[in-house]
Amino acid sequence: MTSSLDRRSALRLFGAAGLGLGLAACAGPGGGSASTAGSASPSGLATSGAVRGTVSFAHWRAEDKAVLADLIKAFVKEHPGAGVEQDIAPSADYQSTALRRIRGSRTGDVFTAFRGAQFEQIVKAGVYAPLTGTGVVDRYQRNLIGPGAQDGTQYGLPYQLVFNMPLANTDALDKAGHTRAPGDWDGFLQLLDDLKAKGYTPLAWPGGDAANSGQLLNVMVMNNAPGDDAFSRIESGDAKVTDDWFLTTLEQYAALRPYVQERATGSSTDAVTRLFAEGRAGLLATGSFQMAGVRALGAKFPFDLVAPITTTAAAARYEGVFNTTFVLGVNSASKVQPAAYAFLEFLSDPENAGAYADGTGQHVTVEGVEYANADLKALAPWLTRRTLLAPRFQFLDLDIRTAVENATVAVVGGKKPEQAAEEAQRVIDQKRS
Amino acid sequence: MSSTRSGRRRRTARALWLFPVPALALHLFLFAYPVVQAVQYALTDWDGYSAAYDNVGLRNFAELATDDDTFANAAGNNLKLTLTVVLAQTALALLLALWLVRTTRASTLLRAVFFLPTVLSSVSVAFVWRFVYDPDGGLLNSALRAVGLDSLQSVYLGDPDTAVFWLALTQVWFHAGQMMVVFIAGLQAIPKELYEAAELDGAGRLTRFRYVTWPLVAPATGIVVAYTTVQSFKAFDLVLGLAGNPPGPALDILSTRVYTTFSNNQFGYAAAQSLVFMVLIALLTWVQRRAIGRATR
Numbered sequence: 045m046t047s048s049l050d051r052r053s054a055l056r057l058f059g060a061a062g063l064g065l066g067l068a069a070c071a072g073p074g075g076g077s078a079s080t081a082g083s084a085s086p087s088g089l090a091t092s093g094a095v096r097g098t099v100s101f102a103h104w105r106a107e108d109k110a111v112l113a114d115l116i117k118a119f120v121k122e123h124p125g126a127g128v129e130q131d132i133a134p135s136a137d138y139q140s141t142a143l144r145r146i147r148g149s150r151t152g153d154v155f156t157a158f159r160g161a162q163f164e165q166i167v168k169a170g171v172y173a174p175l176t177g178t179g180v181v182d183r184y185q186r187n188l189i190g191p192g193a194q195d196g197t198q199y200g201l202p203y204q205l206v207f208n209m210p211l212a213n214t215d216a217l218d219k220a221g222h223t224r225a226p227g228d229w230d231g232f233l234q235l236l237d238d239l240k241a242k243g244y245t246p247l248a249w250p251g252g253d254a255a256n257s258g259q260l261l262n263v264m265v266m267n268n269a270p271g272d273d274a275f276s277r278i279e280s281g282d283a284k285v286t287d288d289w290f291l292t293t294l295e296q297y298a299a300l301r302p303y304v305q306e307r308a309t310g311s312s313t314d315a316v317t318r319l320f321a322e323g324r325a326g327l328l329a330t331g332s333f334q335m336a337g338v339r340a341l342g343a344k345f346p347f348d349l350v351a352p353i354t355t356t357a358a359a360a361r362y363e364g365v366f367n368t369t370f371v372l373g374v375n376s377a378s379k380v381q382p383a384a385y386a387f388l389e390f391l392s393d394p395e396n397a398g399a400y401a402d403g404t405g406q407h408v409t410v411e412g413v414e415y416a417n418a419d420l421k422a423l424a425p426w427l428t429r430r431t432l433l434a435p436r437f438q439f440l441d442l443d444i445r446t447a448v449e450n451a452t453v454a455v456v457g458g459k460k461p462e463q464a465a466e467e468a469q470r471v472i473d474q475k476r477s
Numbered sequence: 478m479s480s481t482r483s484g485r486r487r488r489t490a491r492a493l494w495l496f497p498v499p500a501l502a503l504h505l506f507l508f509a510y511p512v513v514q515a516v517q518y519a520l521t522d523w524d525g526y527s528a529a530y531d532n533v534g535l536r537n538f539a540e541l542a543t544d545d546d547t548f549a550n551a552a553g554n555n556l557k558l559t560l561t562v563v564l565a566q567t568a569l570a571l572l573l574a575l576w577l578v579r580t581t582r583a584s585t586l587l588r589a590v591f592f593l594p595t596v597l598s599s600v601s602v603a604f605v606w607r608f609v610y611d612p613d614g615g616l617l618n619s620a621l622r623a624v625g626l627d628s629l630q631s632v633y634l635g636d637p638d639t640a641v642f643w644l645a646l647t648q649v650w651f652h653a654g655q656m657m658v659v660f661i662a663g664l665q666a667i668p669k670e671l672y673e674a675a676e677l678d679g680a681g682r683l684t685r686f687r688y689v690t691w692p693l694v695a696p697a698t699g700i701v702v703a704y705t706t707v708q709s710f711k712a713f714d715l716v717l718g719l720a721g722n723p724p725g726p727a728l729d730i731l732s733t734r735v736y737t738t739f740s741n742n743q744f745g746y747a748a749a750q751s752l753v754f755m756v757l758i759a760l761l762t763w764v765q766r767r768a769i770g771r772a773t774r
Binding site for chain 1: 525526527540544545546547607610611612613614615618630631632633634635636637717720721722723724725726736737739740741742
């Protein structure tokens with residue numbers, strides 16, 4: 045009797061616990077921390093006050109860790125009451141999980157975001173403390189920090205300036221008889237032919253790497269697209285990848301088949317970077333952000349950037365593509381905001397920004413920086429040329445972006461442009477609905 | 478005296494009920510709670526961070542079933558991966574176990590060699606195999622070129638028709654050694670007398686395998702198949718390591734699909750995908766266990 049009563053009591057206890065947990069689970073999304081941190085009206089940023097406490101700096105650039113550590117040492121020397129800890133996640137993870145990690149006050153007092161979808165989500169979640177009206181904004185080149193603003197408010201400061209266009213081995217180009225970048229599509233194909241004739245792989249392209257195979261798309265569409273917002277229009281349904289201009293782009297991808305390395309649709313970024321660094325390829329179809337990596341592999345040749353102009357010279361609106369990313373911001377929930385803001389100001393100082401640029405091989409958007417790094421100096425003329433803000437990052441939906449980029453990979457792999465476009469459009473239509 | 482004994486027994490019985498409490502509490506907190514929460518999310522269009530959301534009923538599930546080629550593609554890839562890995566890994570692990578079941582110095586060394594990949598992290602394995610599969614200068618194509626078999630060189634992960642099978646090969650290399658150990662344990666538990674009796678009855682090697690080894694190693698086979706199935710569905714980090722994030726359609730499997738949907742901040746829809754994913758694993762494991770039960774009866 046007693047034993048049966050005990051069993052019943054125990055079952056009741058377990059049942060009650062289960063029910064309790066079930067009800068707690070059913071409290072629903074938006075309950076708990078989601079509702080408190082989800083406010084769309086972030087608090088004002090505390091720019092003054094004691095610079096004290098440990099600042100968590102969340103970012104994805106493990107390769108910059110040492111350079112940033114040196115800068116942090118200098119910052120702590122200036123502000124002995126403060127410290128900075130780097131919280132680094134691999135870029136793929138950061139893309140997917142950063143918002144959830146920085147929403148509390150424990151991680152990311154200062155944090156970074158990718159331009160585009162991630163930046164917009166973080167703004168929507170109210171995590172960026174607005175920077176409009178603070179002195180730090182004036183330290184940046186106004187025309188380059190647009191991707192960190194929304195509806196007239198500056199939320200973040202894109203720190204890095206990169207050129208998402210093919211990196212060229214100018215020694216190889218010289219040997220192929222090209223001292224100037226071709227100004228039209230025929231000229232570009234001629235350059236590839238000449239490189240091939242000299243024994244080079246004309247265009248090293250990482251078709252097997254989802255993250256980098258799409259970089260080439262930026263320059264392939266910059267002059268073909270009917271407007272600068274073409275990819276936004278594809279995502280909103282106002283344009284289609286089956287439209288003539290995109291089919292033309294895919295046909296031009298098909299024309300590149302003889303010029304990319306053999307079996308390019310399976311190549312990783314590491315492999316093509318090696319191919320280029322060893323002087324076996326004329327062009328590397330990724331971007332200026334690879335310069336430091338190529339140098340690390342022992343390349344001695346000089347660099348330039350060469351974008352395929354996919355139209356006639358007269359119809360070309362742009363010579364290349366740039367992107368500003370690594371969007372720095374201060375967390376609206378940070379408990380050490382004055383210290384976080386001071387660190388942001390420190391990074392935005394031209395001398396410190398220059399040290400970051402030289403150490404990492406990336407241009408920066410800070411005004412008045414003088415580069416000491418020879419590669420950065422060599423590409424400096426591109427800072428004032430006719431370049432378009434990389435259109436690839438107009439895609440906010442990863443599935444839509446993957447569908448479009450995969451169409452280009454499929455075409456290089458042998459698929460007919462029309463079929464690749466139709467398959468991509470089908471996914472886009474489904475994801476939009 | 479007897480009432481004292483019965484009182485002690487009652488106290489013991491009561492105490493026995495307390496033993497499962499920690500495990501049950503953990504199970505409720507770590508499994509039941511998230512599942513209930515996932516069900517609740519799956520009925521909403523929550524984006525993962527906003528306070529506002531709408532209840533959409535079964536719309537997420539309807540969309541999954543009828544209007545999502547990416548999910549259907551991932552499910553198809555996963556099915557191909559699972560079937561290939563289950564068949565190849567089980568067969569290879571059993572063969573290795575039969576070969577190495579006797580404990581000698583050489584077999585102990587070989588067991589360690591075959592088990593070694595299991596202790597590596599998925600990221601390391603992906604890194605190594607990315608180099609193996611690289612079409613230009615990768616290990617496989619270089620080896621084929623070296624022996625004059627240039628025509629067999631392939632693009633491997635870059636071929637949308639075969640990429641998933643190359644992924645399966647990596648997965649088998651990664652885990653076959655672990656499953657071999659399970660089979661060895663199962664084989665060593667079979668009484669030697671049964672083999673001796675079968676031999677006396679004139680049974681040959683194959684007959685002994687068919688009527689002694691196969692039925693008696695069935696429990697181990699069941700474990701291997703169930704574990705391999707779950708493993709193939711969860712080959713998440715290996716895929717991201719080999720193909721990048723998000724992977725292209727050729728290597729997208731259900732776990733990476735759910736992750737991409739989460740990354741797109743479609744929490745409600747991703748929760749629906751997760752639930753379907755969970756049900757599929759359970760269903761496939763159940764079907765396999767029944768099939769193995771029948772085959773070894």
